[in-house]
Amino acid sequence: MSTERANFGSKLGIILATAGSAVGLGNIWRFPYMTGQNGGAVFIFIYIVCVLLLGIPCMVSEFIIGRHGAANTARAYTKLSNGTPWKWVGFLGVLTGFLITGYYTVVSGWCLQYIYASAVGQLKGDPAYISQYFSEFSSDPFRPIFWTVVMMLAAHLVIIRGVRGGIERTSKLLMPTLFVLLLVIVAASCMLPDAGKGISFLLKPDFSKVDRGVFLGALGQSFYSLSIAMGCVCTYASYYGRQTNLLRSAVHVSVVDSFVAVLAGLMIFPAAFSVGVTPDAGPSLIFITLPNVFNQAFTAVPWLGTVISLMFYALLSLAALTSLISLHEVSTSFFFEELKISRSRGALIVTVSTCVIGALCSLSLGACPSWSFGGKTLFDWFDYTTGQIFLPLGGFLTCLFLGWFVPKQLVRDEFTNWGTVSQRLFPVFLFLIRFVCPLCIAAIMLHQFNIL
Numbered sequence: 001m002s003t004e005r006a007n008f009g010s011k012l013g014i015i016l017a018t019a020g021s022a023v024g025l026g027n028i029w030r031f032p033y034m035t036g037q038n039g040g041a042v043f044i045f046i047y048i049v050c051v052l053l054l055g056i057p058c059m060v061s062e063f064i065i066g067r068h069g070a071a072n073t074a075r076a077y078t079k080l081s082n083g084t085p086w087k088w089v090g091f092l093g094v095l096t097g098f099l100i101t102g103y104y105t106v107v108s109g110w111c112l113q114y115i116y117a118s119a120v121g122q123l124k125g126d127p128a129y130i131s132q133y134f135s136e137f138s139s140d141p142f143r144p145i146f147w148t149v150v151m152m153l154a155a156h157l158v159i160i161r162g163v164r165g166g167i168e169r170t171s172k173l174l175m176p177t178l179f180v181l182l183l184v185i186v187a188a189s190c191m192l193p194d195a196g197k198g199i200s201f202l203l204k205p206d207f208s209k210v211d212r213g214v215f216l217g218a219l220g221q222s223f224y225s226l227s228i229a230m231g232c233v234c235t236y237a238s239y240y241g242r243q244t245n246l247l248r249s250a251v252h253v254s255v256v257d258s259f260v261a262v263l264a265g266l267m268i269f270p271a272a273f274s275v276g277v278t279p280d281a282g283p284s285l286i287f288i289t290l291p292n293v294f295n296q297a298f299t300a301v302p303w304l305g306t307v308i309s310l311m312f313y314a315l316l317s318l319a320a321l322t323s324l325i326s327l328h329e330v331s332t333s334f335f336f337e338e339l340k341i342s343r344s345r346g347a348l349i350v351t352v353s354t355c356v357i358g359a360l361c362s363l364s365l366g367a368c369p370s371w372s373f374g375g376k377t378l379f380d381w382f383d384y385t386t387g388q389i390f391l392p393l394g395g396f397l398t399c400l401f402l403g404w405f406v407p408k409q410l411v412r413d414e415f416t417n418w419g420t421v422s423q424r425l426f427p428v429f430l431f432l433i434r435f436v437c438p439l440c441i442a443a444i445m446l447h448q449f450n451i452l
Contacts, residue, residue, distance in 0.1 A: 006163035007239050013168035014240060014249060016175045017326075019256040021232045023178070024323030025107060026225050028316055031261040032268045033285045038217050039209035040201040040269075044262060046215055050222035051258060054440045056250045057432040058228045058395055061402045063246040064414040065090075066237025072333040073097075073231040076238060080406050089397045090234075096390040097231035097330035101350070102357025103382040104327065108320035109147030109358075110287060111313050113137060118309040123291040130291045139366020148358040151317075155324045156351040159332050160344045163239050167325060174318050181315040182260065186267045188308055192297050195270030202265045216447040219440055224387070225257055227323070229394035231330035238333075245421055246414065247429070260319075267312075271297045286316065328354075357382075388448045396441040403434035 008014045035043045069076025077090025117123050123130065137143060158166045189195060227233055240246075268290065275296040277289060291309065298305030328350055336346030364371035364378035371378045402411060411430070416423050446452035 007241055008168050009164045010168075011244075013164070013172060014236075014244060015252050015256070017167050017171040018233065018236050018249065018253045020171045020175050020322030021236060021326030022225065022227045022253055022257040022323075023175075023260050024227075024319050025104075025111075025316065026221075026323075027257065027261040028264040028267075028319050029286050031221060031225065032265050034217055034221050035202070035265050036269070036285075038214045039206060041203050041205035042207055042209050043214055043218055044202065044265070045205050046210070046218040047222055047261075048258060050219045050440075051226070051254050053432065054219060054437055055222045055226045055228070056247075056254050057429055057437050058223070058399065059226055059233055059250040059253065060246050060415070060429060061398055061433055062228070062233040063237040063240070063250060064402060064411060065398070065406075066234035067240045067242075067244070067246070068410070068414055069234075070238050072238070072337045073234045073330060074334055075337060076234060077401070080401075080410075084405075086397075086401050086405055089394060089401055092390060092394050092397075093229060093231035093234060094330060094334045096229065096386050096394060097327050098350070098354070099357070099382055099390070100230055100386050101324065101327040101331065102354045103361045103379055104320070105148050105152050105324060105354060105358045106144060106362045106379065108151045108317065108324055109144055109149075109362075110138065111316040111320055112147040112150060113143060114287065114291075114313040115310060115317060118306060118313055121306065123309060124295060127288075127292045130295075131288050134287045135366075138362075141363060141367035144362040144365075145359045148362060149355050151321065151324065152328075152351055152355050152358070154321060155328045156347055158325050159328050159347045159350075162343065167329060170325065171322065174322055178260075178315060178318045178322070181311050181318070182263050182267060185308060185311055185315065186263055188304070189267050189271040189274075189297075192271055192274040194274045198268075198270035198273035199266065201273065202262070202269055212452075213447075216443060216452070220444045220447070223395060223441065223444060224391065225261065226254060227326065229391045229398060230327065230386075232323075232326040235330045235333055236326065243417065243420075245417065247421070247425065268293075388445075392441050392445045392448070396438055396445070399433050399437045399441065403430065403438075 008017060065076050065080060066073070069079045071079065073093045074087070074090040077093075078087040081087040114123070117133070122133065125133075158170045160166065161169075190199065240249075268285070271293050272289070275293055277293055290312070294305045294309045294312070298308065328347070331350040332343065332347045335341065335349050336343045339346070360371070361379040361382055374381075376384060408430070412423070412426055413419075415421070415426050415429060443452055
């Protein structure tokens, strides 16, 4: 078994792979309904500011740890911790990524089911029918698990082919395809009658709607959207070369990620406004609200509604798969490096175990209602524990670790590529990591627990 460390083969591969990790259901599902619930354009404006103040610095921090460690996330933190308890922050990142993989695959599988349902015309009907369809499917004991396994096997086949032959090559194929699908649906949506109302909602900010909730919501979305603290960014950075400009890469990834999120809004809200649907439908937006929107918006040309629906759920599936690949790689790299086994065996451990987790989470949504406690299903508990506790805690500790514990000269060397990149922004970066980012993440945590 070769012990040589793999690397991405090109700058484009670095950007597309890392952007693929960040671009997922959070952009195309969570961002639009968060935007709808928080005032439209003003939320987007605050979100972009938060990406600059929180997202990019946190991403660069993980880049530094990952590239310097040149190993899986747990080992990378261990190398920099010098035997102190800080090493457990890396293990927390691996655990978080592993747990997210298990339940995220379930939602990813729903997207595959909706591709099939769109193709065979099962999404035609009134709003009550669409709602019932989703309820019956998500609580079915077999179909969601089948699609969960299919999605995980797709990620598995990419991972076992390695960094260049699998992750990088697949990212170069999937990301452009995702952009093409997105642009086609945006164009179709923006040409609908009264679509201008949706465009105005997204692009004309009303600052009178700004309050604490909008700001903290944008802050949280900027953190989650960029895949911070789940091991993905750190793991991918371990495959970066010494010549990779970390700050520039973080900016490029953030621009791509934010661009996709805004396009997702332009895809959804013009169509929603054209049929009089409110833009604050919440988490049910893509599986209950949007099928109704597509049915109503393209009533005059039913076949076009079917095509757009099919393309939309194909787009969702691609976005889910690119994120799932990066989540899978977090755990795969940990197992095959720490257990000293082959990549394929490490990937098999992850695939089998997360399929089991996914099956249990899926069954808890309907087939096995007794698998609930504290008012939450098993699926909800995985989402709650990782999203509201592990992710912000991991991000908070990473900022403290890099900002206050890791030697300043080491951080400077990595940030400036050993003096070959301008140092002008380093003091700004260090200030943000030491003070601004920890305070922002603490605010996110307090807000989630209704303390702030």
